[in-house]
Amino acid sequence: MNMTSLTSLHPGQNATIHAIHAEDSLFQRLAALGFRIGKKIELVRRASFNGPVHVRIGTTDIILRLSEARRIQITH
């Protein structure tokens, strides 16, 4: 078990969401898109030049900036 932020995953790697450190508005948006504690998450790819990351949770593909991805703690 190894706890880090979502940004440390390599493309193709899977992990489990452990904690989400976000204020209400961001937390709510993340929850609505399926980011919930205990859910499996896959990092699909990263954009060039430190752009957003592309992740997959269940049936949904989502892109988010690194600043937001850093708030999501994962274990893998």
Added chain:
Amino acid sequence: MKRIALLGMPNTGKSTLFNRISGASARVGNWPGITVDLMSVKILLGGHIAELVDLPGLYDLHGFSDDEQVVRHFLSRNPVDLVMIVLNSSQIDRQLSLALQIRALGLPAILMLNMSDEARRSGITIDAAAMAQQLHMPVLQISAKYGNGCPEALKLAARTLEQPHSHPAPEEINALLQADSAIEHEMEAIIKSTVAMPAQLTDQVTTRIDQVLLHPWLGLPLFFAAMYLLFQFIFTVGKPLQDVIAWLLQILRTDLLDPLLATAPTWLQGLLLDGIYNGVGTVAAFIPIIVLFFLIMTMVEDSGYLSRAAFLMDALMSKMGLDGRGFVMMLMGFGCNVPALMGTRVMRSRGMRLLTMLVIPLSLCSARLQVFLFITATLFTAQHAPLVLFSLYLVSFSTIFLTAMLYKGRFPNNEPFILELPPYRFPTPRQIWLRGWHEVRHFLNRASKFIVIGVLLVWALTNLPPGVAAASSATWAGHIGDFFAPVLNPIGIDSQLALALIFGFVAKEIVIGALAVIYGLQGDALMHVMAQRLDWVQGMSFMLFTLIYTPCLSTIATLKAESKSMGFTLLSIAWSLGLAWVVSFIFYQSARALGF
């Protein structure tokens, strides 16, 4: 009249369903205090007329985004008799919370599980009857795109409307919206007992396409290639169509209107033909471009590629306070600012949308390019002309960048950049045509009056008082030019060029025509005289000013219609005029100081 609200999460096909029900007859309604456009349509339901309103997509009724606030604002101020909730069947496991939130408000509602065709293909089965029982709400599986289940949905809506319901008053909803409830557990329980879903499902086709289109090295070049092709398509097809419209309007004028008005006094001829009729022509010239632009944009948006473009371009755009979708609109602005401004509606944060709308008018559009081609051909050698044009494009990009950097603090983006990447879908031709049609009608409704009045005003300024030669220094426009001489002389713009700039407010396409009238010469003779009277420093200064100041009346009209804010429109005009002057001043004075 009963009122039905259509509500759902983004990317659930809610608008597709709305368009299917409304056809081409939807209107943009006016709702007090709401700054986004809400489409509504009157439909016949079970023998009664009902009004169906398409609310913006939202994730959470208690959310903080602009759209979520709009929906709350709407529900708590307008009585609603029925809510039709649209959810994406494939994502029912997380979207059901919205239905539970609506139910908690006590509003009569029916739930439509859309994209049932797609869900079935990926192996998701939903027991709609069991779900309806647990939700205490009718549930129907539909496909808005292909129309399956849509007539049934309307019948169901009619039946539900007829049942007596105690609906909460808008004020009660307002109170309920303040309170939050734990819906999570109930959602999980319902999903567990009514939905069977593969653990992790992915659309293989989408994954494979994304491997190419979002490739670390290939992604960006492919994006630019795609944008270039779309751009070329819109404007190479649009130009001949614009020419045909101009030709038809000209024929109408010479064969019908001119003979008809032959006996009328000259001032009336001028007013009707050069004023009003030309104004109508200015409006008409935009129609083909807007239709084509939205045919293409519907494909780019509905296919899911626009979100991918955002992924590819975000690294650069986030530094400017914008996002990747803004970049696509900015690029399109290099063709024509008007549809690009209308296209910013895809951005759901008002702050970011306004910032994007502030920078789009600085894109060097094809109309301005015509002016620059003429002037560079007049004042520069064939060797230097391409360099001059290239430098104008550079200035255009720099002013965009500068403006975004300066104003990003004033128009903060309150929406986190978290976008869904929907699977690739191809919109049906019906969806594409409806969109084009809606946008053109929207432009005509909102902008045409403003444009015609503006053209009329410029005609009056350049032709009155009665008895003076048109576009001469004796006209009111000439007086305005003289009045501003102390401001315009330091940037090398003389009274004739000042008159051309006043004409340029209408549209850049007419600047060359205006110069011809001002100098009383055409074609080569005009070029010859201009080359004698102006040096290249003045010409460049004039081009810089033309590049940066207000692009055209249609752009102003669109800015006002889209922002719904006179203050913002005035800011855009004032900023571009001020920036144009400063840039021209710096250029002109340094060039002169260097001895040119």
